[in-house]
Amino acid sequence: MACIEARGLRKAFGTTVALDGINLRVEEGRILGLIGPNGAGKTTALNAILGLTPYQGELRVLGRDPWSERDQLMRDVCFISDVAVLPRWIRVSQALEYVAGVHPRFDRAKAESFLAKTTIKHASKVRELSKGMVTQLHLALVMAIDARLLVLDEPTLGLDILYRKHFYDSLLNDYFDRNRTIVVATHQVDEIQHVLTDVMFIEGGRIVFNRSMEELESRYLEVMVNPERLAAGRALKPIYERQVFGRSVLLFDSVDRQQLTALGEVRKPSIADLFVAVMGNQAGAAQRAAI
């Protein structure tokens, strides 16, 4: 069974279309990165999946309708929506007690052992913790819940690089077990590259790119072309071209590696490179359409 399945998912706020007929299918055991610029519709899509906002179209999460069956769904779904949502007045010990009290799938010992690796004290209130510590606490709570789907919306916003790296490492090493599904929305693309199994670019309420990481690695290649081979390179129909230190870098989709090696230095593009290429083409297409 697919963990998340959407067909023609639409959501408009007045005249602003936030989701413009999205179709998507996320199988269980995947880690999906939902990547897009601000205002692309990431948060709206996640809110619909979490039953926090009504929508048009068809959407099933773990076989349930998230809007009408939200209460049941929340036993199997967990989310961190932003860094600042833990109540500021709560003590660390109270947060542990409360989640242990209300969540039948919460393993307190697991949360404690995760917290033991941090400098967070049980007696501290959330308002006394630094931003990074609050995120660590929230992650400790969420990781100790045996949920089938974990949704993270910009979980590391405003954190420094050490915390961000630590966050994703913990997620991968201590939480993910191939049965769970994780959906991460972010625009800090590079740090989550090694974590993901699937990647999806969203722009203007539409999914403009949707590939598994295996596909991504086998299909896309980037070449820093020697100037004299530029015409030959362009003849192979690159999907994107950019300038680095005065030299052209061409991005190819499904072109034989040996052919490309003749052009210059070949490497695998990062998600960020692909994102820029896809978004650049989108913007180009929009401009051409406008003219």
Place this chain on the structure above:
Amino acid sequence: MKTESNAGPKSYSGALGMARVIAVTRPMYWSLRREFWENRSIYVAPLAAAAVFLFGFLISMINLRHRMHGSEALDTTQHGHVLAVPYEFVAALIMGTAFIVGIFYSLDALYGERRDRSILFWKSLPVSDLTAVLSKLIVPVLILPLLSFVITVAAQLIMLLLSSAVLMGSGLNVARLWTDVPFIHMAEVLFNHLLTVHGLWYAPIYGWLLLVSAWAPRAPFIWAFLPPFVIYVVEKIAFNTSHFLHLLQYRLTGPEASALMAPGSTLMDQMAALGPAQFFSTPGLWLGLAIAAIFVASAIRLRRYGGPI
């Protein structure tokens, strides 16, 4: 669920029922505990009121002997009334404090979590909006009245012991204090009053405040008090009547106010005048409860189906 699969075939239905009960009561229990963690004023304010009163009472003890002497001349009933005054006063003080705490608590209960965005954390856990809002209603209509009762009785006991100690020291008749002030009766009347009036009669007030708290984009205090005021002003200008104001007054002063009071009767007499049978046959009670149910149901819907923030 694990508990179900482990249970044998005989105990299966029993275990299932038990699991259901736990599934309902556990989130409610923890939601209530959560309210105590967040709003310590629920118990701190009535305790502080009791402490302040006891401090004043301690000082007044110096005068107690004179009062006892002065009241020797009075007959037993009057004597009891004079002595009972501070005991009634402490009850009224704690009750009033709890009422004010309840009002501010209800106004902030569903607004505060939206303001600090922690509502997204609460909604990420398997606690339904029904449980969340009901727990926030239970605090002013049940927890606060029960708490004020316990604190009041404790304060009265302390006062009684203090008075006895002072009287004994001066060789006066302690027994009169214990026999003439009707403590058990007062506690009984207070308990009934707190549960019926503060719990049921005031329910529409708390329901309204919770609704405003769930809806107000900002400044719930103004949104709570402005509409009644506007209705009053419009009615006054349009029809030159004050029915709405009288309705609010009736709601605030309680159903007892309508009972005819003998001159010179005390607060306790007034509270005792309305028996349970009479209280539960007041149409205003049921009308109020129906309105409270509508308000609370709307608050639940707003929390459930409103935007994420």
